[in-house]
Amino acid sequence: MGQGILLSQGADVDFMIHGVFSYHLFGQELWITTTHICLLIVLLVIVGFCIAANRVMRHASEVPDGFQNVVELIVEKLDGMVEGVMGRNAAAFANYIGTIFIFILLSNISGLFGLRPPTADYGVTFPLGVMTFAIIHFNKFKHQKVSGVIKGLCEPWVFWAPINIIGDLAVPVSLSLRLFANVLSGTVMMALVYALLSRIAIIWPAALHVYFDLFSGAIQTYVFCMLTMTYVNDAIEG
Amino acid sequence: MEFNTNFILGCSAIGAGLAVIAGIGPGVGQGIAAGHAAAAVGRNPGAKSDITSTMLLGQAVAETTGLYGLLIAMLLLFVKPLMP
Numbered sequence: 001m002g003q004g005i006l007l008s009q010g011a012d013v014d015f016m017i018h019g020v021f022s023y024h025l026f027g028q029e030l031w032i033t034t035t036h037i038c039l040l041i042v043l044l045v046i047v048g049f050c051i052a053a054n055r056v057m058r059h060a061s062e063v064p065d066g067f068q069n070v071v072e073l074i075v076e077k078l079d080g081m082v083e084g085v086m087g088r089n090a091a092a093f094a095n096y097i098g099t100i101f102i103f104i105l106l107s108n109i110s111g112l113f114g115l116r117p118p119t120a121d122y123g124v125t126f127p128l129g130v131m132t133f134a135i136i137h138f139n140k141f142k143h144q145k146v147s148g149v150i151k152g153l154c155e156p157w158v159f160w161a162p163i164n165i166i167g168d169l170a171v172p173v174s175l176s177l178r179l180f181a182n183v184l185s186g187t188v189m190m191a192l193v194y195a196l197l198s199r200i201a202i203i204w205p206a207a208l209h210v211y212f213d214l215f216s217g218a219i220q221t222y223v224f225c226m227l228t229m230t231y232v233n234d235a236i237e238g
Numbered sequence: 239m240e241f242n243t244n245f246i247l248g249c250s251a252i253g254a255g256l257a258v259i260a261g262i263g264p265g266v267g268q269g270i271a272a273g274h275a276a277a278a279v280g281r282n283p284g285a286k287s288d289i290t291s292t293m294l295l296g297q298a299v300a301e302t303t304g305l306y307g308l309l310i311a312m313l314l315l316f317v318k319p320l321m322p
Contacts, residue, residue, distance in 0.1 A: 016316070174302060181305035182298075184312070223298040 015191035017121055035121040042106050042118060085229040089236050093229065096135070100128065101225045108183055108217025111190065112209055120183040122176070129176030132228045136171070140235040148238060175227060182220045186212030246320050254314040260307025267300040
C-alpha cells in the first residue's frame, strides 16, 4: 500500500516531499526534507548572483556593458512594476517586492533543473502569505489609525464585521494556496508524464516544461506580487 | 456495518474525481476572459500588451477555485483523511 496505489501500481510516480534526515529538538522529531535542500540551493544561487552583481556595480561604468546591463535591466523592470501599481508609495516597497519576486520566480522555475520546486510545499508559501498579511495590517494601522480600521470593518453595516474579518483572514490563505496549488499541479503533471510515459517521454516533455515551469511559474509570481502590492496599496490609501 | 479500507480508498477515489469537476468553472471563466480580450485587441490593437497582461492576471485569479478542487482531490488521494 504505497503512496502511488491509486495512481498506478508498479510505475514509480513520485512527487512527494521526502525526509533526508531527522533530528530531535525540544523532544520533537523534526526532519530536514528535500524542500529545505532545494530552498538552500535556490538561496545559494540568489546569493551568488547578488555577490557577482555587487562586485560589478562597485566598478560600474557610465555606459553599461555585459553583466552590468543585466543587473540594471532586472532592477529597472522590478522598480517599474512596483511603480506602476503603487505610484507614490512605491519607494518603500520596491525592495521587498523585488526580493520576493526573484525568490518566488527562481523557486518556481527550479523544476527545470531537476529540483522539486520549494514553492510546491505549503510550508514555504504559507509564510509568504503571512508576511503579506502582516505588511497589509501593519500599514493599515499605521496609515488609517485604529478608528479607520474599525470603521473599515463595519463598512456597509455594523453586523458585517464578522464577514469582513473572515474576508481579511482569507487573504493570506488564498494567496498562498494559489501559488502552492499551481506549482504543485505542474510538479504532479511532470511526475506523471515522466513516470507513466517513461518509454516515450523523450524530447516533447520540454514543451510541457516550458508551460508548467516557465510560463505558469512566471505568471503566478507576477500574480502574487501584483496582489500583494494591490492589497498593501489599498491598506495605505484607505 | 463494517467498512474495510479498500472500500474507503475506492470512495476516496470517487470523491477525488468529483472534486476535480470544479475545473469546469475556471475553464468557462478563463475562456470568457480570453474571448473578451480577443475582442478588445480586435477593437484596439495598439493596447495589446496591456490587454494581455490584464487578461493573464484575471485568469490566474479565476483559476483559484479550480485549484481548490485539485487540492481536495490530492488530499483525498494522498493524505487519506477518511482512513481510520
